[in-house]
Amino acid sequence: MTDxxxxxxxxxxxxxxxxxxxxxVHRLADANHLRPSYLRQFLTTPPNSLGSIRLDKLAAIxxxxxxxxxxxxxxxxxxxxxxxRTREAKARKTLNEQRKRDLFAVIRHxxxxxxSIRALATKHHVHRRTVGQALRSExxxxxxxxxxxxxxxxxxxxxxxAMLEADPRITAATIWQRLHDEHDATPSYPAVRTYITTxxxxxxxxxxxxxxxxxxxxxxxxAEVQRMxxxxxxQAAMEGATAHLMRLAFIEIRFLTSSTHDxxxxxxxxxxxxxxxxxxxxxxxxxxxxDPTRRANLAEELRHTWRTATARNRxxxxxxxxxxxxxxxxLTDLAPEPPSPPAPNEP
Amino acid sequence: MVNPSRHAVxxxxxxxxxxxxxxxxxxxxxxxxxxxxxxxxxFSSLDDAGRADYNELRLDYHTRLAAVATSxxxxxxxxxxxxxxxxxxxxxxxxxLILSGPAGTxxxxxxxxxxxxxxxxxAARHPGLTDRIPVLYVTVPPAATPRxxxxxxxxxxxxxxxxxxxxxxxxxxxxxxxxxARVSVVAVDEIHNLALSTRNGADVSDTLKYFSERLPATFxxxxxxxxxxxxxxxxxxxxxxxxxxxxPTGSFPRTGEWTSLIATIENTLRLQHHRPETxxxxxxxxxxxxxxxxxxxxxxxxxxALDAILTGTEKITKKLLDAVDLDHAAQTHARRPxxxxxx
Numbered sequence: 001m002t003d004x005x006x007x008x009x010x011x012x013x014x015x016x017x018x019x020x021x022x023x024x025v026h027r028l029a030d031a032n033h034l035r036p037s038y039l040r041q042f043l044t045t046p047p048n049s050l051g052s053i054r055l056d057k058l059a060a061i062x063x064x065x066x067x068x069x070x071x072x073x074x075x076x077x078x079x080x081x082x083x084x085r086t087r088e089a090k091a092r093k094t095l096n097e098q099r100k101r102d103l104f105a106v107i108r109h110x111x112x113x114x115x116s117i118r119a120l121a122t123k124h125h126v127h128r129r130t131v132g133q134a135l136r137s138e139x140x141x142x143x144x145x146x147x148x149x150x151x152x153x154x155x156x157x158x159x160x161x162a163m164l165e166a167d168p169r170i171t172a173a174t175i176w177q178r179l180h181d182e183h184d185a186t187p188s189y190p191a192v193r194t195y196i197t198t199x200x201x202x203x204x205x206x207x208x209x210x211x212x213x214x215x216x217x218x219x220x221x222x223a224e225v226q227r228m229x230x231x232x233x234x235q236a237a238m239e240g241a242t243a244h245l246m247r248l249a250f251i252e253i254r255f256l257t258s259s260t261h262d263x264x265x266x267x268x269x270x271x272x273x274x275x276x277x278x279x280x281x282x283x284x285x286x287x288x289x290x291d292p293t294r295r296a297n298l299a300e301e302l303r304h305t306w307r308t309a310t311a312r313n314r315x316x317x318x319x320x321x322x323x324x325x326x327x328x329x330x331l332t333d334l335a336p337e338p339p340s341p342p343a344p345n346e347p
Numbered sequence: 348m349v350n351p352s353r354h355a356v357x358x359x360x361x362x363x364x365x366x367x368x369x370x371x372x373x374x375x376x377x378x379x380x381x382x383x384x385x386x387x388x389x390f391s392s393l394d395d396a397g398r399a400d401y402n403e404l405r406l407d408y409h410t411r412l413a414a415v416a417t418s419x420x421x422x423x424x425x426x427x428x429x430x431x432x433x434x435x436x437x438x439x440x441x442x443x444l445i446l447s448g449p450a451g452t453x454x455x456x457x458x459x460x461x462x463x464x465x466x467x468x469x470a471a472r473h474p475g476l477t478d479r480i481p482v483l484y485v486t487v488p489p490a491a492t493p494r495x496x497x498x499x500x501x502x503x504x505x506x507x508x509x510x511x512x513x514x515x516x517x518x519x520x521x522x523x524x525x526x527x528a529r530v531s532v533v534a535v536d537e538i539h540n541l542a543l544s545t546r547n548g549a550d551v552s553d554t555l556k557y558f559s560e561r562l563p564a565t566f567x568x569x570x571x572x573x574x575x576x577x578x579x580x581x582x583x584x585x586x587x588x589x590x591x592x593x594x595p596t597g598s599f600p601r602t603g604e605w606t607s608l609i610a611t612i613e614n615t616l617r618l619q620h621h622r623p624e625t626x627x628x629x630x631x632x633x634x635x636x637x638x639x640x641x642x643x644x645x646x647x648x649x650x651x652a653l654d655a656i657l658t659g660t661e662k663i664t665k666k667l668l669d670a671v672d673l674d675h676a677a678q679t680h681a682r683r684p685x686x687x688x689x690x
Contacts, residue, residue: 007367007505010480010524032506033523035516042507061507 008063015072021053022186024073028062037180050173050189100140107134152191155260159183160192164199172196238298241326242286248320249283252276282313306331365459366486368505374459375466375482379413382617390619402656405617409652414456415611417641418604419596423457424464426592431465431531431565440590441559443566445538447573448596451642454569457596458534459484461567465532480504480528483564487540492547493554497521500558504528518554522561530564538570543577543584552583566591598639605639606630612648619661629665636668647671 011031015024022040029039043058044051055076059066070077107120107130117135121128133141153160156179163175172193179185179192256276261268282305288294289301309317321328364370382404385393393401414420427444434441446454462482469481485499497517498508506520535555542548559566568591570576579588599605606627613626626633626648637643650671651663660667 006507007369009506010368010478010504010528012478031527033520033527034506038509038512038516039507041511042509048509048511061505 006057006060009061012063015069017072019073020186021058021073021076022188025053025058026180026184026186035181036184037177040180050176097140101138104134104138104140107131108138111135153187153195156183156185156187157195160195161199164196235295235298237326238302239290239295241321241324241328242290242298242302244324244326245317245320246283246286248324249279249286253279278313279316282309282316302331366484366499366503368480368503371462371482371484371503375463379408379411381615382408384617384619387619405656406653408617409649409656412612412615412645412649414460415608415641415645417453417599417608419453419594420457420460423594424461426594427461427465427532427565427567428468430592434563434565435531437563439560441563441565443559443568443591445573445578445587445591445593446567446569446596447593448571449598449640450571451640452596452598453641454571454596455536456641458536458567458569462532462534469529469531478528480525480530482532482534483525483530484534484536486536487538487551487570489540490547491541491551493550496551496554500525518557518561522558525562525564530562532567533558533562533564534567534569536569538568538578539573539576540570541578543581549583552587556583556586599634599641600639601631601634605634608641608644609633609648612645616648616652616663618652618655618663621655621662625663629668632665632668 009028009032013024013028013031019027025040025043026036029036032039040053041048041050043053043061045054045057053076055066055069058076059069062069103124103126107124107126110120110123111131111134115123117128117131120126120131124131159179160175163170163178172189175196176187176189176192179187253276256272256279261272285301285305289298294301306314306317318328318332365374384390385401390401423444423446430442430444446458448454462484466481469479473479483500483503485496485503488495488499494514494517497514498512500521501508501517504521504524506517506524508517541551543552555566570578573579574593578584599608609626609630610624613623633644633647637647647668648663651667654667654671655661655663
């Protein structure tokens with residue numbers, strides 16, 4: 001049977017704006033009560049393989065014009081390969097680095113002539129910080145590497161890991177199929193296979209969890225706080241710790257309420273909501289406490305907050321202070337006191 | 348003017364795939380219009396090309412003469428209509444219809460004509476909706492397994508069935524789509540291909556039963572002598588017998604209806620020199636030849652009409668009718684039991 005003789009599916013589905021072809025095939029399968037992986041594999045050449053979607057087959061089973069389909073789903077268009085993109089990027093990088101080295105050389109030359117940092121910055125249209133860098137070393141520091149989550153298999157790695165855990169002999173094709181059918185995901189087979197191969201070969205090492213929310217840079221935070229505590233007054237340390245506590249709270253609330261969580265069951269969502277609510281409950285007074293006119297009373301207010309906090313909230317506060325390295329003993333030693341009596345400065 | 352030969356090829360293709368949704372839709376939407384006969388003088392003055400075109404048009408017309416409204420056909424349509432209305436709000440134990448009778452007695456014609464009627468009624472009740480599939484028509488393949496029957500359902504709907512698909516997935520897809528598309532009549536032809544005495548036959552019967560539970564539709568079965576084939580014996584059979592209305596089809600007795608049938612068919616003929624009432628006069632002869640089988644009668648008259656056009660005599664005579672049988676006896680499946688009966 002040739003491809004154009006494939007009968008159209010009984011239920012028709014319109015491609016929607018901004019949709020990928022893979023997602024469209026999923027919707028098509030859902031409308032026709034077929035397994036997504038089954039329909040997806042039906043659309044490849046040879047049939048039932050794991051290749052890419054064939055435009056002619058998709059056009060036949062949807063009863064739509066191929067050109068109209070390509071217009072609606074641009075990723076169906078045959079890939080156009082632009083040769084030498086990597087080489088170009090590399091050349092650009094080399095050129096940029098060369099320029100920066102030249103700039104540093106000129107700045108250093110001018111500095112040797114006795115120009116001030118400010119004058120150098122003005123002359124070369126750079127920040128004084130850059131001038132400082134140029135004076136420190138003639139080799140420019142490397143550019144900061146962009147920390148970016150890989151979008152391939154985003155949110156699916158945990159599921160793949162769980163499947164591998166449950167059955168180490170599971171095939172990549174089965175995992176691909178289950179991701180399509182059970183998790184409503186549209187990963188490509190090569191991506192799944194590559195990830196699984198990597199996982200299998202690096203099994204003994206500690207697994208790299210990529211999907212977690214970016215870890216809070218505790219080290220830098222605590223260093224900062226400690227520096228404050230050693231060099232500055234207890235009041236400044238307290239203010240710094242409070243500010244950091246707020247920052248942590250916001251990050252955690254953002255994490256808890258983000259929609260990227262894999263576990264979207266009702267209980268899990270409710271649980272996360274409760275947690276976020278508790279954190280917000282603890283911290284909602286803190287911004288007010290840092291008000292310039294009220295800062296003087298910060299110690300008193302914090303004591304009050306601590307005393308009236310629930311056990312759960314206290315645990316949270318203590319662990320976060322530990323995290324940022326704040327010496328909280330002056331508060332936590334109050335713990336044995338009953339939380340019920342109101343603070344003396346309560347209006 | 349449309350090129351008649353190309354037109355003929357297209358429609359023939361559609362006829363062959365009655366058990367696919369596209370073919371079925373073409374069948375239900377097509378209406379045969381009789382070509383007008385040319386005046387005698389114009390006909391005789393036609394050149395070769397013109398005559399070929401004219402003949403081709405009429406040949407095509409005679410190969411697909413409209414079904415004749417026999418009493419059986421009317422009975423099936425009324426009963427089927429009543430059952431579909433009764434089943435419209437039935438939650439379970441829907442009633443069905445079985446057509447049973449010897450080969451060539453118009454079972455398939457009756458069942459497809461009912462399907463066509465139902466489709467037209469449904470389209471009239473829901474104007475503008477093109478994605479409804481009111482009728483599902485499948486034939487039971489010989490030596491059928493449950494998977495094959497489920498695949499037949501899927502094939503009609505246009506759902507892809509590959510070797511990887513398991514029966515559960517196919518049934519799920521068929522039921523899901525059928526419910527979404529509001530299937531209300533399921534016509535299962537060649538039901539005699541399943542023998543309940545064999546294991547596969549019993550399994551297929553269970554599969555059909557399952558479909559009838561899942562689909563809110565009226566089921567129509569048609570098959571050759573199903574009561575003799577054991578469809579009603581045993582436990583499964585008794586349930587079928589309890590839920591299905593049986594309409595027997597058979598040969599027509601030599602009565603007034605037979606004569607009026609022939610008159611109806613004769614009126615649809617488009618032959619240049621045919622004298623009206625010739626066939627009606629041959630009613631006794633035709634009844635003897637066809638043993639009252641409507642399928643054989645249709646074949647005989649249509650065959651003779653085609654011969655009349657091809658040979659250029661342009662009229663059906665007893666002699667021509669005699670010749671048809673001899674020439675087509677070996678090929679025409681529908682008339683084979685008839686020839687044996689005649690001896």
